[in-house]
Amino acid sequence: MPDPPKKIESLVASLEELRLHVGRKDLSIGDRSVNAQLFFSLANACLRNHAVLLYGGMGANKTTLINLLGSSFLGLGLGEVENLMVTGHPEQTEEKMVGFLDPRQWTRPGAGASEVLWTPWARSRWKLINEINRFPSGKQNLFLEILQKRKISYAGQVLEPGDTCYFATMNPEFSATYPLDEALLDRISACVPAVQPDFLAGLTLSEREREVRELAGELPRFTPEEFEALPTSVPKVELTSQVELAILSLLRDFTLCERAPGYDKTQLSGSKPSKGLCPGCHYFNNPEILCWQVDEGLSDRVRQDLRDFTRSMAFLLHSDGDLKVLKAVAPYVIWHRVTPIRSALESPPYYGARKLALISGLVEKSINRTLNERAEMNLVFSRAVDGEMAMEEALRELSAYDDPIARLDFIPSLEQMHCR
Amino acid sequence: MSLKSFMEDAYRGKTRAKRLDTHRGDMIFGLEDLADRVGTKPDRADVEALVPADENLLFQLMTAKPGKKYRMLWGHLSSFAAERSTAPLRLPAEDFAGLEMGCGSIILEEAADHVGERMSGGRILVRGAAGDYLGQEMSGGGIIAGGCKDYAFRNMRGGFGVVRGSSGNYTGVGNSGGRIVVLGNCGERAGWLMRGGSMLIAKDAGDYLGLLMSSGRITVKGRAGKRAGWRRKGGSIRAESFGPEAADGVLGLD
Numbered sequence: 001m002p003d004p005p006k007k008i009e010s011l012v013a014s015l016e017e018l019r020l021h022v023g024r025k026d027l028s029i030g031d032r033s034v035n036a037q038l039f040f041s042l043a044n045a046c047l048r049n050h051a052v053l054l055y056g057g058m059g060a061n062k063t064t065l066i067n068l069l070g071s072s073f074l075g076l077g078l079g080e081v082e083n084l085m086v087t088g089h090p091e092q093t094e095e096k097m098v099g100f101l102d103p104r105q106w107t108r109p110g111a112g113a114s115e116v117l118w119t120p121w122a123r124s125r126w127k128l129i130n131e132i133n134r135f136p137s138g139k140q141n142l143f144l145e146i147l148q149k150r151k152i153s154y155a156g157q158v159l160e161p162g163d164t165c166y167f168a169t170m171n172p173e174f175s176a177t178y179p180l181d182e183a184l185l186d187r188i189s190a191c192v193p194a195v196q197p198d199f200l201a202g203l204t205l206s207e208r209e210r211e212v213r214e215l216a217g218e219l220p221r222f223t224p225e226e227f228e229a230l231p232t233s234v235p236k237v238e239l240t241s242q243v244e245l246a247i248l249s250l251l252r253d254f255t256l257c258e259r260a261p262g263y264d265k266t267q268l269s270g271s272k273p274s275k276g277l278c279p280g281c282h283y284f285n286n287p288e289i290l291c292w293q294v295d296e297g298l299s300d301r302v303r304q305d306l307r308d309f310t311r312s313m314a315f316l317l318h319s320d321g322d323l324k325v326l327k328a329v330a331p332y333v334i335w336h337r338v339t340p341i342r343s344a345l346e347s348p349p350y351y352g353a354r355k356l357a358l359i360s361g362l363v364e365k366s367i368n369r370t371l372n373e374r375a376e377m378n379l380v381f382s383r384a385v386d387g388e389m390a391m392e393e394a395l396r397e398l399s400a401y402d403d404p405i406a407r408l409d410f411i412p413s414l415e416q417m418h419c420r
Numbered sequence: 421m422s423l424k425s426f427m428e429d430a431y432r433g434k435t436r437a438k439r440l441d442t443h444r445g446d447m448i449f450g451l452e453d454l455a456d457r458v459g460t461k462p463d464r465a466d467v468e469a470l471v472p473a474d475e476n477l478l479f480q481l482m483t484a485k486p487g488k489k490y491r492m493l494w495g496h497l498s499s500f501a502a503e504r505s506t507a508p509l510r511l512p513a514e515d516f517a518g519l520e521m522g523c524g525s526i527i528l529e530e531a532a533d534h535v536g537e538r539m540s541g542g543r544i545l546v547r548g549a550a551g552d553y554l555g556q557e558m559s560g561g562g563i564i565a566g567g568c569k570d571y572a573f574r575n576m577r578g579g580f581g582v583v584r585g586s587s588g589n590y591t592g593v594g595n596s597g598g599r600i601v602v603l604g605n606c607g608e609r610a611g612w613l614m615r616g617g618s619m620l621i622a623k624d625a626g627d628y629l630g631l632l633m634s635s636g637r638i639t640v641k642g643r644a645g646k647r648a649g650w651r652r653k654g655g656s657i658r659a660e661s662f663g664p665e666a667a668d669g670v671l672g673l674d
Contacts, residue, residue: 241430285447287474347479348501348509375431382423 019208043312048163056194062169078216088134129168189305191336239321249370255297263408265297335359451490467496495519
């Protein structure tokens with residue numbers, strides 16, 4: 001009887017035993033601690049059509065880990081999986097990555113419509129884009145299109161590889177790297193720092209005497225049925241109402257802005273909190289409010305990513321889809337999509353370098369506030385929407401709350417309903 | 421499921437509601453704003469009454485360059501930040517870092533003047549050299565610095581100070597307590613008017629060591645300059661050797 005969760009456990013244990021991945025347990029979920037780099041990659045392997053970006057310096061086991069996981073999940077040799085990835089450099093072309101037209105077909109007798117010879121990467125359902133920030137900006141757009149449409153088009157032909165697991169790796173900014181486009185970053189579901197092995201991990205790795213390629217053959221292999229069963233198992237994990245509510249409020253906390261058109265920070269272009277939008281605003285400098293502390297709002301994709309990765313992580317840990325999982329997962333889903341204001345990021349204890357920690361603090365603040373302080377106003381709003389409370393009374397009560405969600409979201413919504 | 425049922429399920433009967441406190445106290449927008457309220461040479465208590473409770477806001481206030489005008493305000497803020505921080509706080513080299521600090525730790529790569537002034541507890545580590553008035557009027561805690569300029573540990577009443585390199589002139593002037601250790605050389609008039617405490621200089625000391633001192637102990641492992649212990653009223657001075665005109669009762673190291 002196939003049991004994918006058990007096989008994943010066995011894969012995690014094998015990676016450690018064979019000294020193939022011994023990263024620090026830097027992701028705490030309730031009373032469990034796991035390695036974020038490994039578990040986000042596994043969570044992505046249990047989903048489809050999401051992208052996880054591993055971010056870190058050279059030799060942090062980013063590419064090898066994804067290839068090892070690919071080898072296990074696809075049941076292929078490590079060498080075969082390595083042939084499936086594309087690596088970024090300025091001379092990389094669409095023809096090399098996606099496919100090309102073989103000119104010999106036009107000289108064959110009775111040649112019909114031209115056919116594209118798709119590359120193994122294009123056909124694969126496990127796509128690794130290695131060193132994505134070494135692709136110049138124009139070439140990064142290719143991935144934007146693939147992640148958006150889940151189709152690959154070339155020379156008028158379209159390839160639909162089916163539901164795919166997308167992974168990408170990138171180094172910090174070097175002389176040969178290019179900045180990642182914000183739209184592409186928004187299509188990356190989670191970004192995970194890949195750190196160098198610590199002292200003990202280094203000691204453990206030094207005990208590895210055989211080649212990675214050789215050891216990779218000893219990892220558990222998934223059958224195609226087991227691999228296909230994973231994305232159908234994850235949705236069975238139910239998210240609690242608290243999680244759903246916390247996700248909705250989190251998005252609004254980041255996105256609402258009193259001074260933006262439609263109170264929507266994603267509408268801003270030139271003017272931003274970091275460029276002097278906020279001084280004089282009622283909420284400016286209030287540490288309980290998130291809006292003035294980050295430049296960007298969050299798109300609706302973030303909502304779906306938060307839900308999917310909370311489910312997938314809960315599935316991996318055999319836990320409920322509850323708040324402790326959301327609190328652990330959410331910073332990794334959000335931090336690469338937003339830019340905190342400089343004064344907050346450059347202050348101790350962040351020193352301009354610990355953006356993930358800063359975003360974790362903001363996420364925690366929003367979730368705690370929703371659960372501990374917003375109950376009354378949320379209930380007033382919900383009773384008004386359900387028609388159990390007079391609109392005028394609800395508007396009067398909500399106007400007493402100084403919360404951005406009450407003022408900029410609930411009240412305008414009720415006023416619209418009232419006008420109808 | 422109706423929206424109300426969804427909310428009730430999420431809150432499970434808990435309807436605790438703390439309203440957003442947007443008007444709590446007076447928001448301080450910067451050092452200039454703080455100076456408008458308490459002046460540029462305020463008491464610690466006056467600043468403490470207005471300092472933001474939120475760590476992020478406090479650090480934001482401290483990111484502004486204080487210049488000469490707001491340096492005491494910045495110094496007080498640096499102490500509050502260090503006292504609240506569970507980990508050692510790394511700060512830029514500004515005057516008055518750790519002013520009247522009561523606990524916590526500060527790490528400075530280089531230091532300006534008046535570092536650790538009037539501190540009563542905690543630790544300050546200066547990896548490089550400090551400026552003038554290091555640890556002036558300190559009554560507790562400890563400072564370790566790579567070196568320092570003049571007037572270090574002046575009027576010190578307690579705590580300890582370690583200078584890993586050399587110190588300038590007038591080290592430990594008017595001390596009534598505390599311990600000072602200088603691992604390098606020490607400039608002129610160290611321990612002038614000293615009334616208590618101890619001072620150990622691992623290498624040479626300048627002229628007029630222990631001038632007019634009335635109590636306390638000074639030990640020099642190297643050579644003391646001329647007129648060591650001149651007009652001394654009490655206390656002890658010991659040194660490996662002395663320059664000319666050393667006072668009577670100044671002892672050699674045995």
